[in-house]
Amino acid sequence: MSYSRSISRRLSALAVFLALPSAAVAQSGVVRGSVIDSASQRGIPGVLLAVSGTTRSAVTDDAGRFTIRNVPLSSTIVRAQRIGYAAQDRSFTFAGDTASVTLVLRPIAVQLSEVVSIGYGTSSRLDINNAVASVSATDIENKPLAGLESAIQGKMAGVQVTNNAGNPGNGISIRVRGPASVNAGNQPLYVIDGIPIIQEDYGQLGLGGQDVTSISSLNPDEIESIDVLKDAAAAAIYGSRGSNGVVMITTKRGRAGLQRVNFSTYYGSQSAPRKLSLLDAKQYVEIFNESAVNDDEDLPFTAGTDDARSFDWQSAVFRRAPVGDAQLSMSGGTERMKYYLSGGNFAQRGIVIGSDYKRQTGRVNVDFDATSRLLLRTSVGLSREDNHRIEGDGSLDGVVTNAIGMQPMRPIFGNFYGFAGVDSGLKYSNPVAIATYDRTNYGTFRGIGNVEARYSVTNKLALTGRFGADVLSVDELQWLSPRVDQTYANSADGVGKSDHTTATRYVSEAFGTYDAYTSDRQRLSVVGGASMELSNSDLNFIRGEGFTSGFTTYIRNATVITSFDGSSTGNSLGSYFGRANYSLLDRYIFSASMRADRSSRFGPAHRWGYFPAASIGWNVTQEPFAEAIARVATVKLRASYGVTGNQGIGDFDFYSLAQAAPYTTTPGVAQSSIGNPDLKWETTHAFDGGVDLGLFDNRVSVIADYYTRRTSDLLVRRPIPAFTGFTTTWGNIGDIKNAGVDLSINTENVRQHDGRGFGWTSGLNVTFNRNKVLRTFENQPIITGINGRQATIVAPGHPLGEFYMLKFEGVNPQTGDAIYKDIDGKPGITSDDKTFVGSPHPKYYGGLSNEFTLGSLSLRGFFTFSQGNKIFNMMRIFTDDGACTWDNKTTNVLARWKKPGDITDVPRMSYDCASGSDEISSRYLENGSYVRLSELTLGYALPQTWANRAYLSNARVYVSGHNLKLWTKYMGYDPDVNSAGSDENIIIGTDYYAYPQPRTITFGINAGW
């Protein structure tokens, strides 16, 4: 058979298929329904449904729905078959000429057959060759944490979640298979119900390092599942934004059947799990007087007088704080109309005074079968947040910062508006006064919604049109009170700031899904479509000073306006995408995808980017020769290669632009940037090779992947000759490589039978990633650090953001001075003696969970771990500086050098700061490895009889502890930290007075009726 004839025959077959619907046969009916996974409760795509005794069959779509037409009215049985699931026969009866059937299939290898979102569709793991990590609702519900990213920490191989700090609503860093960008953003793309959402930080107020994120407005309890697309084969369908992985979020939806009402609530108490070991007044006076003696200076303190009283400033700013959550949802519907309604209220007070966070959310998701061919769906979520933030981290007026730095003999309360101030000897602004008088409110309103119409043209061809909108409104209001002594606001009679940002994104997309060919031997399906996104943001800002006594906060009472802004920007992304999946004999699976993106962020010559990917999979144990193995194991091998991009830069960076530059009241204009018309996408070429393994009746399942990701044409702000009047322009320079292994193992150690007896399941995931910068602009290093304190480097041959500082080699036993390694060989220790001293990236990280069930009792324990990373405990440049500053010191100094001959690694105290101990060096670099008992939950499902007596269909109570125990050598509050915030790419693993993470005990109830 010649090739061309075969094509034409296929085409005529296609024509017949397309013509079929209009040729309806009178004595037949339509069988419609859906197939659901009993474990995840999600629809299963790709299930073959065959009506017994006929040749009629259909395959479920990616929502698990199917329609079989032209079924003889005499038929009564439909059989569902799907690899990875136990096959099922189900009887049905026609009502008129239609019949509805819902089938629930039991997976026989849970991890290996689970249904995952893959972008413009869902699929079973069995049918794809992609690296996708998933968590379902049970993993993310009822966690006393604002951010959904916290809920997935440690739960997904290849996905590194860093909380950065413990303040409620804080920005969180996610790195999928390692960081790959220097300047263009390393956070993954977030897609909710098919719509790529706004995920940037639109807060305009800096509070010293930590940031906020628009992701925090999402309520984790509304989420059905989170799938992270890790490899290029999966993420390439999102093209220019897929480089950092894609987080696919699916919200909960209603199902046909009885109306269900669910209520869940918890209440908990949080506290700071550890305090730093700081000096008391007596020790403080002793070491400072000793420092003066060492340097022949006058004693700064009088022992016995100055150390008569000691105050615990840490206790003054920490508190026991409540956290609570209540969620009410209703869901149900008929075969034609299903709904899910929910409302939630989350409130968390911070464990540091002055901080708290509230979020209210609501959601309406409706599915409506307008006709047998047309499905309409809407998903709408609304939220508001109210976040009271405090100055933190690197801020001069940070609450935690100053509580640590305060001299221990200084009183908390005094005469300056009730608090101690400079007249009580305070060297810094009083952190309790800051938390009491200053206010920073970050409030958001947000609506994310989409409407979707899916039209089944034939059994095999469905067209989907979707329109989505994400509207985020951010209001900030800050008041820095003159009542806090020794602050700028005090000298300026108060500072008020007020700002507003509206960010919008509209997404319109249309795609067709065509099951081009289906038989028991082979299956070909294709998806193709186009999408269009428009994003806009508008902001304004005003800052005033000089508030007349008695007036606060609001700008109209200010005397001078010292800063203002108002601006607007936008970008667009137009795309075409397509994907084809072909499976032969359920053994060989081929997939290829392509996306073409046209971004307004690049110049006309480089606007289009093309992102292809391809993959192959082999279900080894489906082979006849592997039959013997297949009895004890299932084995699937996968490999993929693909290209993804990153366009995370500003909107018009390729242009040379000019903007207003007034000279007092005269309107002015001046060039504001020098552009690069050759700017183009940052691209990542990624390979993934994986194996899915099921053993012992699939009671052990293993997913393991080896990957390499090479990112090139890095979008960086490269230096240019400053005599142009500008210092940088965007360019595409440099390469970064990530390579590693991610591994996830789930085991069913003891199987529970019919919900009775004892059961035990375990899950372990671990990721080993190696990151290396291969090339930078002219191979020049980029050296940076928080507040200009250079400690971090990007240099070829080294991991991104390796620590770069003086290398501490101990203390001279004769002089007590610090010894640093002389790198440049020249006399003296200067910044030329800085060297590479350690990586902020863990060698491996992951999580381990165990769940024990005994009848209605369940006990679940979850550990997270990170090993082999260094943390720059930057606070120690003040608390361990050998008496250079008046800041209180850690009890490390008790082991200090005191007299010639002392062998120690803590330099002498020096009043004149001459011992070298204040140099930024590897002395402040600590082992950041940790193991955390992240969660321990004991739950009890009330007996059905009790529940029924309370008119409930089910009820569960639980008590849960989070962050109960931390094993680490790290001296700071918590090694899960980054004071540079989530927007930062290069400065990682740096702790600069970060807000500690709380330990939380909660008690909760889930009830349904």
Next chain:
Amino acid sequence: MRNTVNRRLLIPALLVAAFTACSEELATSPRDQILADQAIVDAPTSRAALAGTYAGLQALGYYGRNLEILGDLPADNAVHTGTFQYLDDIDLHHVKADNTTTTSVWTAIYAVIARANLVLAKVPGIPDLSTAEKNEILGEAYFLRALSYHNLVKFWGDVPMPLEPILVTSDASKYKRVPVAQVYTQILSDLNQAGQLITNTSNTRQATVMAVHAIRSRVLFYKGDYQGALDEANIVLAGRDTLTVAYPDLFTATGTNTSEDIFRVAFTPVQYNEMGYYYLGAGRRELQPSKDLNTSYEAADLRKPWTVKPRGSSNLQGTKFPTTIGAEHLHVIRLAEVVLIKAEALARLNQLAAAVAEYNKVRLRAGLAPHTLGVEVTTQADVINAIAKERRFELALEGDRWPDLVRLGIATTVLGVTATQTLLPIPASDVNTGGLTQNPGY
């Protein structure tokens, strides 16, 4: 049947919507900015481009803060007390080529030059400007370019000298450092143009006829052409050769002229300078006046209490710039400096009595007894030395001390720096990416 048609229309409609959107021209031009090559197109934008060039002087890297810091911190007038490492390096003469502050000054000065170059390139072709206004705009742009190149050679010596706009990065590659003498020739040529074109005599926030003479006097003075400097100073001082304004009033004025103003950079609470913020105890106190400056004033000097105040028992604060808001205008050149230029030029020309009489005007206003030739000062060296002191106290914290010490050739003895350290390093970015040669010693 009609229903079917409607239904069938729905999906194609959605598809069409998506696809047509793709083909449209999308949000591809900025809304709150304009393209740089469209910045100067008519009379209003020409005026605005000149104002934008003046606005460049307000930059924190320029007169807004760092130029003055660069003039006092490495010298004996100020010390670093704050936390910024790169300021500490300047204080301790451990400046490296990537120093943020020196790079910011270099960049800010060149930004003004770039803006002036764009005005000079574009404005001659603007049709709807009167010749008089066109001349005024071009003249002031020449003036700003001359002033800026002089600030560069004072600190860096040989510098690259673009006289045309650099609109794409690759255009930068043709510029290399040119010798100081050639830069001076260009500066004087620009001032000559400015002198012929400028007619403004009253608005001292912008270049005036007198500002051109004053700056030319300073340029010739630094160049060592004392007769030229004297001639220009005499033009400036004709009819106003006395200092009558109380010293503090020179620094509090936020918009009104004083009789000693020649050219100043105007600031507002929004377009602020950070001199007060950096020197005052109420601000960052990133810098403080040196103890040496504090103790060097004569006891009766009225300038001292306005410039240096104690803070606490052992610290000092700079109080010359009275608020942390920074809305005070800052002088680029003022009458007292011209008086002192004239005095030193006279001294260099060996007219010692006239020189002493000239600088006594400054002493008198400071509440100090006048010097008499033969009593307090006798030799030419004495007179020049006395003038250097007056310059130090009169212009303290205004950014003139380091250039003075270098100009006088005494930086090495007074500050203990090496000869090569009297020039700052060319910024690393320009050496690495622009192929400029580095100054020796860096």
